[in-house]
Amino acid sequence: MSADDARPGHRIFLVGPMGSGKTTLGRRVADLLELEFVDCDDEIESSTGASINLIFDIEGEAGFRDREARMLECLAQRDNVLVSTGGGAVLLPANRELMSRTGTVVWLKATVDQQIRRLELDRSRPLLQAPDRRKRLEELAAQRDPLYEAVADLAFTSGGRGVPLVAQALAKALREHHD
Numbered sequence: 001m002s003a004d005d006a007r008p009g010h011r012i013f014l015v016g017p018m019g020s021g022k023t024t025l026g027r028r029v030a031d032l033l034e035l036e037f038v039d040c041d042d043e044i045e046s047s048t049g050a051s052i053n054l055i056f057d058i059e060g061e062a063g064f065r066d067r068e069a070r071m072l073e074c075l076a077q078r079d080n081v082l083v084s085t086g087g088g089a090v091l092l093p094a095n096r097e098l099m100s101r102t103g104t105v106v107w108l109k110a111t112v113d114q115q116i117r118r119l120e121l122d123r124s125r126p127l128l129q130a131p132d133r134r135k136r137l138e139e140l141a142a143q144r145d146p147l148y149e150a151v152a153d154l155a156f157t158s159g160g161r162g163v164p165l166v167a168q169a170l171a172k173a174l175r176e177h178h179d
């Protein structure tokens with residue numbers, strides 16, 4: 001991002017692992033920063049009329065990544081927006097390049113324990129349909145943490161404060177980042 005673009009909330013991308021709160025916190029933080037909120041997965045679901053699970057079933061992960069990359073390209077053209085991405089959006093170099101070039105990228109961190117607790121009942125994430133969720137999440141973290149790190153302008157750890165307080169802290173961190 002150039003210095004001229006570095007205004008609060010011009011375009012923010014939240015990245016990070018499943019269950020880090022990109023969707024939940026993103027919506028609140030967008031409100032606090034008076035930005036439009038958009039969730040990449042929700043956009044894919046509403047534009048296809050299919051759930052993420054069904055897309056994975058029919059087209060495989062590769063098909064989903066294709067749709068995700070195309071959706072991100074569209075979303076990166078909006079202004080005054082906070083975009084919550086899916087946890088694997090950082091996998092494609094083109095996505096990383098797009099997000100770094102067009103916005104402020106925030107890595108929402110979460111421990112595997114937090115992920116497991118928060119996603120205990122979740123059945124909507126195809127990559128979590130594994131017999132050993134901890135192992136799966138650890139493998140994903142080993143693969144992806146270096147990518148989150150590489151693309152992020154800011155890393156944010158939520159701690160155990162509860163969603164409303166964490167959203168306020170994240171909004172504050174973003175304001176300070178842009179000052």
Ligand SMILES: Nc1ncnc2c1ncn2[C@@H]1O[C@H](COP(=O)(O)OP(=O)(O)O)[C@@H](O)[C@H]1O
Pocket residue numbers: 016017018019020021022023024025118119158159160161162163166
């Ligand atoms: N900081 C947090 N503290 C407690 N619960 C959280 C936090 N962030 C998210 N959650 C909960 O975890 C679940 C998954 O959050 P979600 O926003 O869908 O994560 P992501 O979009 O990163 O996968 C939701 O039930 C949400 O309420």
Ligand SMILES: O=C(O)C1=C[C@@H](OP(=O)(O)O)[C@@H](O)[C@H](O)C1
Pocket residue numbers: 016017018019022023041052085086087088089124125126127
């Ligand atoms: O980590 C991933 O590869 C994925 C994360 C999901 O989004 P959240 O990170 O919002 O759960 C969703 O995009 C899809 O199930 C794949």
Ligand SMILES: [Mg+2]
Pocket residue numbers: 022023024041084085086
């Ligand atoms: Mg999400």
